[in-house]
Amino acid sequence: MTDFEKEIREQFPLLKNRSTIYLDNAATSQKPRCVMDAVEQYYRDHNANPLRGLYDLSVEATDAYDDARATVAELINAPKKEDIVFTRNATESLNLVAYSYGMNFLRNDDEIVVSIMEHHSNLLPWQQVAKHTGAKLVFFECDERGYLDPNQLEKLCNEHTKLVCITQVSNLFGRVNDIRAFARIAHEKGAVFVCDGAQSVPHIPVDVQELDVDFLAFSGHKMYGPMGIGALYGKSGLLEKMPPFLYGGEMIEYVTRCGATYAEVPHKFEAGTVNAGGAIGMAEGIRFMNRVGFDKIESVERELTTYAYEKMTNIGHVEILGSTDPAEHHGILTFVLEGVHPHDVATIFDSHGIAVRAGHHCVQPLHKHLKRMSTTRASLAFYNTHEDIDAFVETLSHIRGEMGFSD
Amino acid sequence: MQQSSTFYNEILTDHNMNPGHKKKLADANLTLEGVNPSCGDDIILNLKVENDMIVDGAYEGDGCAISQASADMMLDLIIGKSKDEALRLSDIFMRMIKEGISDEERDELEEAGVLQDVSHMPARVKCAVLGWHTMEEMVRDGHTMSEGDIL
Numbered sequence: 001m002t003d004f005e006k007e008i009r010e011q012f013p014l015l016k017n018r019s020t021i022y023l024d025n026a027a028t029s030q031k032p033r034c035v036m037d038a039v040e041q042y043y044r045d046h047n048a049n050p051l052r053g054l055y056d057l058s059v060e061a062t063d064a065y066d067d068a069r070a071t072v073a074e075l076i077n078a079p080k081k082e083d084i085v086f087t088r089n090a091t092e093s094l095n096l097v098a099y100s101y102g103m104n105f106l107r108n109d110d111e112i113v114v115s116i117m118e119h120h121s122n123l124l125p126w127q128q129v130a131k132h133t134g135a136k137l138v139f140f141e142c143d144e145r146g147y148l149d150p151n152q153l154e155k156l157c158n159e160h161t162k163l164v165c166i167t168q169v170s171n172l173f174g175r176v177n178d179i180r181a182f183a184r185i186a187h188e189k190g191a192v193f194v195c196d197g198a199q200s201v202p203h204i205p206v207d208v209q210e211l212d213v214d215f216l217a218f219s220g221h222k223m224y225g226p227m228g229i230g231a232l233y234g235k236s237g238l239l240e241k242m243p244p245f246l247y248g249g250e251m252i253e254y255v256t257r258c259g260a261t262y263a264e265v266p267h268k269f270e271a272g273t274v275n276a277g278g279a280i281g282m283a284e285g286i287r288f289m290n291r292v293g294f295d296k297i298e299s300v301e302r303e304l305t306t307y308a309y310e311k312m313t314n315i316g317h318v319e320i321l322g323s324t325d326p327a328e329h330h331g332i333l334t335f336v337l338e339g340v341h342p343h344d345v346a347t348i349f350d351s352h353g354i355a356v357r358a359g360h361h362c363v364q365p366l367h368k369h370l371k372r373m374s375t376t377r378a379s380l381a382f383y384n385t386h387e388d389i390d391a392f393v394e395t396l397s398h399i400r401g402e403m404g405f406s407d
Numbered sequence: 408m409q410q411s412s413t414f415y416n417e418i419l420t421d422h423n424m425n426p427g428h429k430k431k432l433a434d435a436n437l438t439l440e441g442v443n444p445s446c447g448d449d450i451i452l453n454l455k456v457e458n459d460m461i462v463d464g465a466y467e468g469d470g471c472a473i474s475q476a477s478a479d480m481m482l483d484l485i486i487g488k489s490k491d492e493a494l495r496l497s498d499i500f501m502r503m504i505k506e507g508i509s510d511e512e513r514d515e516l517e518e519a520g521v522l523q524d525v526s527h528m529p530a531r532v533k534c535a536v537l538g539w540h541t542m543e544e545m546v547r548d549g550h551t552m553s554e555g556d557i558l
Contacts, residue, residue, distance in 0.1 A: 341471035
């Protein structure tokens with residue numbers, strides 16, 4: 001192990017205390033000690049219901065929650081912290097946009113463009129919007145290497161296009177999509193651009209102003225934070241005109257017997273007692289990434305990905321999906337081992353203490369597009385080591401033999 | 408708990424690689440498709456039943472080794488048995504996976520007994536029981552597909 005690997009792993013209790021080789025980081029990341037401590041410290045020393053109490057402790061809780069929002073805003077270069085709405089996860093963020101924006105501003109004859117590689121969380125909400133408004137869902141297909149061509153999007157968009165919803169990094173290919181170009185095309189047609197950042201924000205610098213996206217959704221738990229907290233960035237003009245998503249406490253100004261005026265953005269979208277502990281944990285996860293530095297995160301993950309990619313391609317009967325350039329995988333290596341079902345592959349990995357994902361990875365239409373029933377996926381984070389990859393490759397090279405193949 | 412890597416033993420892999428019953432059955436009178444969406448396992452089970460006896464059976468489809476081998480081992484066991492006996496054996500198999508059974512009961516399952524360890528692998532239970540579950544629906548409830556049903 002390199003000094004960097006040792007120093008990083010020292011900070012993750014689970015990685016220190018278990019022998020599990022964890023290669024399912026696209027599903028969720030492990031949590032560093034500092035995140036657990038930050039959450040514990042909040043509940044131990046500062047807990048009160050934020051945003052409403054007229055006493056010191058609640059003001060402290062409110063400040064801590066607000067600071068967390070500022071940290072999230074800074075990470076993605078949002079113009080101001082009020083552009084960040086805390087949610088449970090990226091799925092809820094996308095549902096918020098679908099229910100609050102899509103259901104209210106789309107009409108019959110409108111069109112929603114989604115890419116074929118969307119996670120179900122950036123597809124099913126739009127299916128619902130289409131069903132309830134009469135809008136039409138239009139699919140933007142990729143080539144077999146997972147490339148989405150802006151020229152193709154240009155052809156799919158027209159004056160009926162009202163929403164374009166595309167992930168920045170596919171959870172199957174790991175490839176970074178040209179979001180800036182897609183957003184520009186959407187805006188030229190007067191459409192709103194929704195970006196799923198669940199797989200990009202934890203691994204690459206994301207700047208919402210540079211990309212010019214209207215919405216960006218991401219989860220805390222994939223970026224070293226706790227589960228149950230995520231964020232939605234929205235351009236303030238859009239958030240202002242959208243009605244609330246959930247109704248109840250902490251999102252109102254005045255309430256009468258038959259109506260209410262709503263609180264300012266972002267509180268309008270955060271009904272009920274908020275997940276302050278989660279938000280504080282998410283912010284600490286971001287500070288942890290900032291301490292390591294995105295340059296370092298990217299370079300370590302690229303190097304590990306390339307190391308794994310090259311070793312995997314030396315094993316016979318392994319086909320890695322997506323780009324043939326490992327630099328375009330960002331830690332995600334989805335593959336097929338000829339003759340062995342992915343669930344059997346994952347079970348054998350498990351018997352060697354290696355955690356990988358198998359199945360359709362919540363992208364069933366993409367599997368159909370690629371004419372695959374299911375696949376196996378190894379996904380890396382910067383705390384993985386060369387030893388992890390060696391063990392993974394060693395096991396992979398024996399699986400066909402274990403399943404009765406002679407070569 | 409980690410599984411022993413010997414889970415994929417020779418009996419299981421042999422039924423998967425060289426299945427005895429993975430073929431068409433021209434004179435089947437019961438046909439049903441079973442699908443396990445989590446794995447994408449898909450089998451079409453065909454049985455020929457005469458006077459409450461399962462006189463022949465076969466399956467077609469795709470899926471993981473556990474689903475395919477389990478269906479093949481099941482057919483080894485039930486062909487030539489009465490419907491009631493097939494259901495009794497299926498009940499033993501289901502209990503083996505879900506709660507555990509005696510050694511004597513396991514012996515009754517013959518080779519299918521090698522799937523006992525699936526009881527420790529919750530994500531794979533559906534794969535192991537797919538063929539059995541499909542057979543139960545056909546034999547007990549008389550579910551079958553007629554020509555023209557969309558597969």
